[in-house]
Structures are given as C-alpha cells and as structure tokens.
Amino acid sequence: MSLPGRCARVDGGSASTYRRRMRLDVELRDRRILVGGTPQVLRAGEVHYFRLARDGWRRRLELLLEAGGDTVATYVPWGVHELADGTLDLTGRTRPELDLGAFLDLAAELGLLVFARPGPFQMAELRHEGLPGRIGRDHRDLVPVGWDAAPAPTPDLDVAAPRFLDLTRPWYAAVGEVLRPRLAPNGGPVVAVQLDNEVGMLSWVSNTPVLTEHAVAELRERVVAAPDRRPAAAYPAPDAPLEEWLAAVRSPSPELAPDLRVDLAELHRDRAARYLASLADLAREHGFGDVPLLVNVHGTAADSAAPLPIGISQLQRSWQGAVGGVAGMTAGSDHYVGSLSAAGAAEMHLAHAFLAATLGPDQPLTVLEHECGTGDYGGDLGAHVDPEAVDLKTRLLLAQGARLFNWYLFAGGANWSDPRPGEAQQRIGITGERHGAAAPVTPEGERGPAFASTAASMRAVADLERWAAVWEPEHDALAVGYLPSAFATEHVHPADEAGRALRADLEQHRFGGPRGILPRVLLAEGYRFGAVDLEDHDDDEDGRWPRVVVVGAGRVLDGGVQERLVEHVRAGGGLLLVGDLPELDLRGRPCTALADALGLRRTGEVRSGPRMPCDVRPAGGTTGWAEVTSSRVSALAPPSAPGAEVLAVEATSGKPCAVAVPLGEGSAVVVAADAPLPSGWYRSLVERLGAAPGLHVEGAAPGLVVATTATPEGERFLHLMATSGHPQRVRVSERDASGALMPLLGGRPVELAGRSGTILRLEPVQPDYGTGHRHQTLRGNE
Numbered sequence: 060m061s062l063p064g065r066c067a068r069v070d071g072g073s074a075s076t077y078r079r080r081m082r083l084d085v086e087l088r089d090r091r092i093l094v095g096g097t098p099q100v101l102r103a104g105e106v107h108y109f110r111l112a113r114d115g116w117r118r119r120l121e122l123l124l125e126a127g128g129d130t131v132a133t134y135v136p137w138g139v140h141e142l143a144d145g146t147l148d149l150t151g152r153t154r155p156e157l158d159l160g161a162f163l164d165l166a167a168e169l170g171l172l173v174f175a176r177p178g179p180f181q182m183a184e185l186r187h188e189g190l191p192g193r194i195g196r197d198h199r200d201l202v203p204v205g206w207d208a209a210p211a212p213t214p215d216l217d218v219a220a221p222r223f224l225d226l227t228r229p230w231y232a233a234v235g236e237v238l239r240p241r242l243a244p245n246g247g248p249v250v251a252v253q254l255d256n257e258v259g260m261l262s263w264v265s266n267t268p269v270l271t272e273h274a275v276a277e278l279r280e281r282v283v284a285a286p287d288r289r290p291a292a293a294y295p296a297p298d299a300p301l302e303e304w305l306a307a308v309r310s311p312s313p314e315l316a317p318d319l320r321v322d323l324a325e326l327h328r329d330r331a332a333r334y335l336a337s338l339a340d341l342a343r344e345h346g347f348g349d350v351p352l353l354v355n356v357h358g359t360a361a362d363s364a365a366p367l368p369i370g371i372s373q374l375q376r377s378w379q380g381a382v383g384g385v386a387g388m389t390a391g392s393d394h395y396v397g398s399l400s401a402a403g404a405a406e407m408h409l410a411h412a413f414l415a416a417t418l419g420p421d422q423p424l425t426v427l428e429h430e431c432g433t434g435d436y437g438g439d440l441g442a443h444v445d446p447e448a449v450d451l452k453t454r455l456l457l458a459q460g461a462r463l464f465n466w467y468l469f470a471g472g473a474n475w476s477d478p479r480p481g482e483a484q485q486r487i488g489i490t491g492e493r494h495g496a497a498a499p500v501t502p503e504g505e506r507g508p509a510f511a512s513t514a515a516s517m518r519a520v521a522d523l524e525r526w527a528a529v530w531e532p533e534h535d536a537l538a539v540g541y542l543p544s545a546f547a548t549e550h551v552h553p554a555d556e557a558g559r560a561l562r563a564d565l566e567q568h569r570f571g572g573p574r575g576i577l578p579r580v581l582l583a584e585g586y587r588f589g590a591v592d593l594e595d596h597d598d599d600e601d602g603r604w605p606r607v608v609v610v611g612a613g614r615v616l617d618g619g620v621q622e623r624l625v626e627h628v629r630a631g632g633g634l635l636l637v638g639d640l641p642e643l644d645l646r647g648r649p650c651t652a653l654a655d656a657l658g659l660r661r662t663g664e665v666r667s668g669p670r671m672p673c674d675v676r677p678a679g680g681t682t683g684w685a686e687v688t689s690s691r692v693s694a695l696a697p698p699s700a701p702g703a704e705v706l707a708v709e710a711t712s713g714k715p716c717a718v719a720v721p722l723g724e725g726s727a728v729v730v731a732a733d734a735p736l737p738s739g740w741y742r743s744l745v746e747r748l749g750a751a752p753g754l755h756v757e758g759a760a761p762g763l764v765v766a767t768t769a770t771p772e773g774e775r776f777l778h779l780m781a782t783s784g785h786p787q788r789v790r791v792s793e794r795d796a797s798g799a800l801m802p803l804l805g806g807r808p809v810e811l812a813g814r815s816g817t818i819l820r821l822e823p824v825q826p827d828y829g830t831g832h833r834h835q836t837l838r839g840n841e
Contacts, residue, residue: 094250104469279297540593678708695716
C-alpha cells in the first residue's frame, strides 16, 4: 500500500530518526489535490489514537489499510493532552497513548498519509468540546452571553477575541514541534491540517449569538463606521457607553431587531473568517501550515442535508478571501444523513453543489466527515443505517468531484478516566467508557457489522482514483441559485415575531424552493446541474452564470440579488423562480426590484384548510396535467408586459399563480405556489427558458440519479445510482449539440439492483465498477 515518496521510520520516533525518501509538496490546484505532483483522491479513516491503548494502534491502522484507506485522520485534542497542572504531554510521558509523534511515525511506517485536526475546538464527543476546561473557568470574558444576557447553554467560547488566540498560541506551538518535521514537504506523512472544527455550530444550534463585550464593541465600531446603515433611533448613540450598547443589542427593541439580525450575521461571518485566518497564520508561524489547510463545514441535521448551507454561509468567507479563494485552503462537508433516501440524495447533491459554488478555481471539494458505520450512535438499537448507504453517498460525492473522503468514525475506542478537581465529567469524553460502538472497527478492535460496506466504498474510490482525481462533473446550461444571506438565519431574538416570520419564509424556500422540490425534479428529468452563488458579484460579470438560473425564493429576497437577476434576464438569460414573488428585503423592508422589472404584483394569498382546499390547474383549460392541491398559492395580478403569459391559476378564483414574462433579451418564469406540480411541467418551463436536459433515461424507476463526468483528456464516465429499493433497467441517451438524443452504450440497457450504483466508462471499453451486485463489461460509444 505504500506510495512513492513516503517516509520510513527506523527507530524511536523523534524527528531525527527519519530516513527521508522524498519531500512531497502537497498542492491544491485546478480543484485537485496533488501529492508530489500526482493528483489523488485521499481516502482517510478517522482513528483516535488518544482513545486507544498504544499497543492497539497498529491493529486499527492495519484494518484501515485492509479496508482500502491510504490516509489516517485524527483529532489532536488540546484538552486531552493538557494535564491537570497545565502542562502538555504530547510525548507519552504520562500516558503512552498521548505520544502523538509515535502514532504519526507508525502511520508512516505502514505507508499511510496523515490528516491532522489539532483544533483548538474538536467536538468529537470530548469533554469541553476538546478544549481545556480551565479556559472557560478562568477567562469568563470569553464565555458567550446571548439574548437577554443569558449564558450560552453550550460550551461555546468567543474564539475571535484576541485573548482566545493568545491562549491558543502555546498549543499550536507545541503541536508544531510534533507536526513540523512530519509534514510531507519535510519528508513526513502529514498532507493536510484542519483548522478548528465546525466553527459557529454551537452558536447556531442554541440560537445564542456571541454577544460578549468584545463582540458588541466590534459591532459598535462597524455601525459607527457606516452611519448610512444606522437607523436614527434604533442603535444607541455612537458615543454612548458600551454598557448601553450591550443592553440594546442583547435585548433589542422591535425597531432595532430588523437591522440587528442582518448586522449580527455580517459581524459573525467576518469574525469567523478572521479567526480562521488567524489560525492559519499561527499554523504557518509554528511550521505546520505548508500543507493544505482545511475548514470543516457543519450543518446536516435530522438525517437531512438541507441545513448544511447554514454552515457554508457562516464560514465561506474564510476560504474565499478577497477574490479567487485563499491559496492553500479549501473547505469540506461534515454530513450525517443516515440511510440516504431518494429525497436525501437530491438534498446531498444540492448542498454540495452550493459548497462547490463557493470554492475558487484551485479549491477542491472535500468531505471531512463522511458518515460510515451502523448509525446506532446511542448504543440502544434506536437507529440503523443500512449498509448500502455509505456506498451510495460515496458515489454521489465522487460524481460531484470530491477529492478527499474521511470515513468518520472509522475505529472506536475508549474514554479513559481522567478525574480533575471541579470537573463534573470525569472521563475525557461524554459518551461513557466505550466510544464509537457504531464504527466499522469496534472499540475492541474487531471488524464490526459496517466494516465490509465501508471497505467496499473505500476500494471503489481506490479503483477509480486514476480518473476520479481529475474528472469534473458535466453540467447542462442551468444552475440552482445559492443565496448565502438566505441562510444567515441562525440568530433571532425569541421576542422578535417579525424576525421569526422572515426566517420561516426563508427556510421554506431557500433550499430548492418549497418542499425542496427543485433538486428532486431536475435530477428526475435528467438535468446535470451545479449551483451559482447569486451574491458573488464577480460570477455574473465573469460570465460564470449559465443560460438558466433556477431559484427557490419566497417573499423575502436580498435587494442586490433581485437586481442581478433582472440584469441576467435582460442580457438574454433565463430565470425560473419557484416559491413566491419577492417583495421584501432581508430587513423586512419593501423591495420589489424584480417584481417591478417583470411588471408583476402580488394581490393576495390563499392557503389550504380543512374545508377549503387550495388547488392549482393549468391556465387556459389545457390538459397538460391534472389539477393538484397546494398548501399555499399567491395570487398575482394579470401580467401587463407584452408577450407575458399566464401558465397556471388558482383553481377557485382563476387568478394567476404562475406566469412567463419576457424581459430584454431573456425571459423569466415565476411560480408562486407551494404545490407538487409535475416534474415534466418543470422541465418544460426550463426548456422554454433555454436549457434542455442533457440526459434522457428510459424506464427509470423512482430514485435513480444519473450524472456524467469527464477528465481533461476527454475520458467520460456515466454514473448511475439507484437510491431507492426499486430495481432499475434503463437505457440512457445524451443530447448532442443539435439537440438530438443519441443512445449511450450502444443503446444497451443497464441493470441495477435497488440501493446500488455503477460507474461506466463511456469510451473506450472499460469494466463496470459496481457494488458487487453484478459485474459486466459494457462498451461505450463507438
């Protein structure tokens, strides 16, 4: 399993004992990870050395190699390595399992690369989220207070405060002493380092904005520096004492709340970016910043990827920088979506398309916590993830161009007893003594029920690495619009009724329209699509918006985005907006730039009730689809623009709820209803706007996802994933430049068992990379 250029350890483990074979630079370039100049898809498995007896390390790493991994990932927890007396043990002088260098050396000896995650925050079900408990106890100014000066209910800290960075510096210095000589450019195994972990997650899930004195002082500076944005009587006077600002911000008046929601979101996003940039500087200062630095994005919840863009929105400024992306840095997802239903696959696709839309031209998509295991995290048989899920999730993300996977948690371990004065939790972790019972490798070091399926997914990536390390997803002439500001909803004061209403509107529509319908219907209709950041001012100017932009939006939509959408259409583009007609900005103020340009006006709303169904039907008595029941319909005034057309109406009143409007050189379609309209109708809308589906799949049962990728050399691959239990027997055609459908694979059918996938090389002949259900050789186009 060893790769060229890896280092060999010949004795005890100090830096001087290495016999270096080759110094390998690790680069991020053209959305690829290059190790020693060779593109790779890194296959990591998370193994927590500190939760294992030292003589058990080799067994877990050998099982990782057996499974097909080439990289070991691990947290390096500050709060575990810091002893009760405040000193650090990274050499095993007090406990053998704390010898970080020896663990990294063993990985190198076995031919494994290393992905190190030194925090300072780690989460990982560790006491105090992996930090020393003394920080919160001894530095109360770092402990957040939130709304109404209530203390944070989580172990969060004000990480952007200078004091926290000062406290972190000695930790990074000590870690640097171990990591620096073991970086790949220095002849060691460490190829990547993660900065902190899930920044902003604790604040989001608890609706507790960081309103420390330091944070509110920063907010005051920003507001005073931008007087045009400060309401006359809402914020305190610029020269008012900080205590007055603290009181106003922590318990905002109804007059202040609308601006505060937006201003706090901006403040927290800039503070997160500054914090992560400071950590990157510390890593470089202490010698371990010469490999890619990665940012882990949180956000999946309740087996759904729909909340993931909240984390993207919170953190994207950290890897984007001023323009084109921060060199040497990229982002990765952290997902826990269970068994991956057919609807969940569409959510996963869209969430990662949104993440990819924020990455610069050199920044690859990565997956920093790739869920594996049985799913029984509570150990009470209360949950189960089927074994096919890890394979399907891997295939889905490979088709989107992921270059690093970290199967998490690969090996379980133990939370050993570490009693300390004043600590309620007397173990290093919060999950009892056994940790990671759901992992593919059990806490006792045995192959668990999920080992075989996890290994199969790793080996599939290994088999495909030659191509998967460089291929890119192919997209049709459309993209789904990503709206970062629509996901800036993590903090709303409990008494802010207007804010809660705005948040509800955004949550209902921002992730692919009402019901999250757009990614499902686009995939079902054969569209290959990515996403575009509608708030990135450079994207549309650089021509990176495709012909058609599909947007899920309700009554609330940022004014700048409305104006850019108008310009896109006027310049010849197409817009499909599904949800409602926007009429408010993010502060709740009237904003009708898009509606005014299209000559549209919202006249009312009809909601379905127990005795009053709300139905939608095609306009003009057409019979293209049957009348359907909607939970809500917005009535629109008849469009006045020349050439405008009513497409659908509310059945009882006959009032328009879906219209097509020409504007300049392009046209827009607005669907102002929350209704399960037919997927074929949505396809017809996108086609009339100028984007036909690139693929046509004959005979598909529900749950089939189809995609294509291509390498720079022109090698192309067809990806098919049956995400439901339905068996599939399909024929796939592709639309050529003239619009004609040309059969792929010579018109031969492809068969898939339910919950399985395959990747077929279209040209030339190549074996099928299946899941073990069937293996056959299919010929591509000739």
